[in-house]
Amino acid sequence: MRHAIDHKSPIPLHAQAEQLLRNMISEEEYQNGKVFPNEIELAKVLAISRSTLRQAINKLVFEGLLVRKKRSGTKVAKSVVSSKSNNWLSFSQEMKLRGITIKNFETQVSWVLPDDEVADFFEIKAERQVLKMEKLRGKPDEPFVYFVSYFHPRVGLTGEEDFKMPLYEMLEHEHSVIATLSKEEISAKAADGFIANKLQIPTGSPVLFRKRFVYDHGERPIEYNVGFYKADSFVYTVESSR
Structure with a gap:
């Protein structure tokens, strides 16, 4: 996987995970509807805990950038311009x-x-x-x-x-x-x-x-x-x- 977390960086892991997800959101394959790797798989690849990864995902879901549904996974929202992000x-x-x-x-x-x-x-x-x-x-x-x-x-x-x-x-x-x-x-x-x-x-x-x-x-x-x-x-x- 081309995305990675720098475990030696002073930047908190959850903040790095959030930025990594934002980068993924901008990629053409995810813009076209590709489902994000599931939490267990992605946390394992990044060598971070699921709770740390979930913290980053929850923030982007709240902003309206990601949509998460049971059994269908996490995808980029159809419109990445959200009134929720402006409200927060x-x-x-x-x-x-x-x-x-x-x-x-x-x-x-x-x-x-x-x-x-x-x-x-x-x-x-x-x-x-x-x-x-x-x-x-x-x-x-x-x-x-x-x-x-x-x-x-x-x-x-x-x-x-x-x-x-x-x-x-x-x-x-x-x-x-x-x-x-x-x-x-x-x-x-x-x-x-x-x-x-x-x-x-x-x-x-x-x-x-x-x-x-x-x-x-x-x-x-x-x-x-x-x-x-x-x-x-x-x-x-x-x-x-x-």
């Missing part, structure tokens, strides 16, 4: 895609005790500290969103990471944690004094409140995120297809 972006990537220049006004990282909702989501005890990241971001002339993220201790963040990087890229490359599933709640709120001060708007002004629950490939919680968006500066769109 960090804020930095989201804004870059829209051609919007973003400025970081504040970034704060601290260790805190989680409130009941965060502790319940992570299924941890309330006395166990979690890493909290706060960001105030916006256009060069004004902030329009205030984010707060909490991370499960299992992720292994120390607080010394470069949080200027796109978040999910950093988690994958530095901690081998791949965010594969996001569940969101979106509602309208009136800005309290704290949020109004952050976003430079009058207290009581409407804000879009976006709550995101992020999971890894095993559907284990990794991030609890809330965002407060200035109502007149941001439009949240959802694209669906049948």
